[in-house]
Amino acid sequence: MSIRLQDVTYIYMSKTPFEKAAIKKIDLEIKQGEFVGIIGHTGSGKSTLVQHLNGLLKPSSGMVHIDGQNIHEKGETARNAKRSVGMVFQYPEHQLFEESVYEDIAFGPRNLGVKEEEIETRVKKALDFVGLDFEKFAKRTPFQLSGGQMRRVAIAGVVALDPKYLVLDEPSAGLDPRGRDEIFGQIMNLHQATGITVVLVSHNMEDVARMANRLIVMNKGEILLDGKPKDIFCNHQAQLKEAGVDVPPLTLLMNQFKQRGLEVDSAVIDIATAAQNVYKAVRRG
Amino acid sequence: MLTDIMLGQYFPGNSLLHLLDPRTKIISTILFISSIFLAETYQAYIILAAFIVFIIALAAIPPTMILRSLKPLWIIIVLTLLIHIFTTPGSIIYKIGPLAATQEGVRQGLFMTIRLVFLIVVSSLLTFTTSPIALTDGIERLLNPFKKIGLPAHELAMMMTIALRFIPTLLEETDKIMKAQMARGADFTSGNILRRARNMIPLLVPLFISAFRRADELATAMEARCYRGGHQRTRMKELQITTRDWLAYGVLGIIIGVLVAVRIYSK
Numbered sequence: 001m002s003i004r005l006q007d008v009t010y011i012y013m014s015k016t017p018f019e020k021a022a023i024k025k026i027d028l029e030i031k032q033g034e035f036v037g038i039i040g041h042t043g044s045g046k047s048t049l050v051q052h053l054n055g056l057l058k059p060s061s062g063m064v065h066i067d068g069q070n071i072h073e074k075g076e077t078a079r080n081a082k083r084s085v086g087m088v089f090q091y092p093e094h095q096l097f098e099e100s101v102y103e104d105i106a107f108g109p110r111n112l113g114v115k116e117e118e119i120e121t122r123v124k125k126a127l128d129f130v131g132l133d134f135e136k137f138a139k140r141t142p143f144q145l146s147g148g149q150m151r152r153v154a155i156a157g158v159v160a161l162d163p164k165y166l167v168l169d170e171p172s173a174g175l176d177p178r179g180r181d182e183i184f185g186q187i188m189n190l191h192q193a194t195g196i197t198v199v200l201v202s203h204n205m206e207d208v209a210r211m212a213n214r215l216i217v218m219n220k221g222e223i224l225l226d227g228k229p230k231d232i233f234c235n236h237q238a239q240l241k242e243a244g245v246d247v248p249p250l251t252l253l254m255n256q257f258k259q260r261g262l263e264v265d266s267a268v269i270d271i272a273t274a275a276q277n278v279y280k281a282v283r284r285g
Numbered sequence: 286m287l288t289d290i291m292l293g294q295y296f297p298g299n300s301l302l303h304l305l306d307p308r309t310k311i312i313s314t315i316l317f318i319s320s321i322f323l324a325e326t327y328q329a330y331i332i333l334a335a336f337i338v339f340i341i342a343l344a345a346i347p348p349t350m351i352l353r354s355l356k357p358l359w360i361i362i363v364l365t366l367l368i369h370i371f372t373t374p375g376s377i378i379y380k381i382g383p384l385a386a387t388q389e390g391v392r393q394g395l396f397m398t399i400r401l402v403f404l405i406v407v408s409s410l411l412t413f414t415t416s417p418i419a420l421t422d423g424i425e426r427l428l429n430p431f432k433k434i435g436l437p438a439h440e441l442a443m444m445m446t447i448a449l450r451f452i453p454t455l456l457e458e459t460d461k462i463m464k465a466q467m468a469r470g471a472d473f474t475s476g477n478i479l480r481r482a483r484n485m486i487p488l489l490v491p492l493f494i495s496a497f498r499r500a501d502e503l504a505t506a507m508e509a510r511c512y513r514g515g516h517q518r519t520r521m522k523e524l525q526i527t528t529r530d531w532l533a534y535g536v537l538g539i540i541i542g543v544l545v546a547v548r549i550y551s552k
Contacts, residue, residue, distance in 0.1 A: 111472070158469065
């Protein structure tokens with residue numbers, strides 16, 4: 001069970017002077033249950049890449065399979081395969097349109113032909129997942145909510161589709177640190193509670209480093225690095241620099257300790273372990 | 286995809302035609318288009334065709350692009366040809382039912398069709414070689430004299446510039462919202478007209494909201510930078526008429542002269 005991209009190339013504005021290959025010969029397999037972080041500089045092709053995961057873009061060449069089904073074939077099975085991937089775009093609150101929060105979240109499931117009673121439980125579950133109270137918010141118009149709340153409603157609209165794979169493109173863009181932590185906390189909870197596969201696109205290393213168990217670094221339309229976040233941050237810093245992405249501040253700090261002669265393990269990515277590590281090193285020294 | 290649409294079909298390049306002042310290009314295009322109507326004989330059409338081929342080559346625009354610009358109008362072109370063939374009185378060469386094709390009709394139809402093709406090609410050459418921004422800039426300068434009679438030249442040009450500037454942005458936005466709703470199972474392509482119109486709501490509502498938001502933000506940003514219309518406004522890139530432009534007018538003058546001469550002597 002996986003999403004598989006084989007030799008996928010996508011060219012924008014094909015056959016004009018503005019022609020540009022956004023991604024080149026991408027081979028990638030995202031397995032069920034993974035939490036994949038995709039990072040890269042602006043224009044590295046990460047957004048183009050994720051739009052191939054549910055067939056919103058058709059590759060100029062190459063193939064995409066979801067659970068073994070070629071999604072660009074015609075017919076019911078290909079359509080269902082595409083629907084198993086939920087996609088949250090950048091600034092998803094811009095897609096809200098219904099008169100009430102309830103109706104907006106129900107839009108997706110209704111399109112899939114879900115029964116009304118089932119829709120209500122789905123809306124409840126989705127709102128619960130994004131941390132909004134059903135009684136308080138269901139009847140309100142989405143346009144009078146705060147930016148952070150609107151975004152959560154929009155994400156709930158995708159979660160209500162009950163996808164097997166959840167793709168999020170910069171879900172924290174434009175939110176304050178607290179809103180960001182809340183959104184990420186909720187995504188993490190969902191991943192742990194339901195085992196849903198998550199693909200998270202971001203250009204913020206710190207977020208991805210904390211949550212993902214696999215990291216893909218994109219540069220100029222190609223996959224530069226693919227592996228465990230720890231390994232990438234510790235052993236491939238030169239390549240990260242080349243791709244124009246920053247190493248998380250914590251790794252940077254640990255590196256500096258090391259350079260000053262403190263025997264710490266620079267391969268830590270959460271603050272608690274790092275603090276313990278420094279404490280031990282200082283006591284030893 | 287929607288974002289693949291070329292805006293105003295500008296084809297970047299560095300040819301002599303690209304480098305001409307937009308005012309020169311606008312005026313020359315108008316003059317040349319009017320002079321197309323001077324042509325009435327085969328010789329005149331040959332001269333016109335030769336000149337058009339010459340400027341296409343000069344602009345280094347691929348012929349396929351030129352043909353593509355004719356595509357949206359081919360129905361009108363064919364219709365013009367047929368109407369002229371069948372409605373012009375003269376010696377009949379072929380009859381289908383009540384319709385009769387005449388020799389004069391064929392000649393007239395061919396001439397009119399070629400005229401139409403020339404018109405389209407020449408005007409699209411203007412947009413091929415001039416970026417939309419340069420074009421509005423040129424229009425603004427050309428309309429300047431009419432300010433005295435109350436024509437808001439600057440404001441008109443600014444509106445055009447903003448509209449042009451936001452076409453790609455709104456297309457991108459449409460594309461994005463469409464994809465987002467499609468990812469939620471929305472269907473924009475099937476069903477009858479009524480159903481399809483209703484299916485557009487999830488696209489149109491967010492699009493309008495975002496267009497108004499952008500307009501509001503842009504207005505605020507412009508006011509924050511003390512924009513107050515064209516009064517005493519200076520520009521970074523002043524348009525300038527150079528030798529090139531006079532040369533272009535010269536060549537155009539010669540062509541029009543020749544066309545006038547051909548018309549007088551062929552009578």
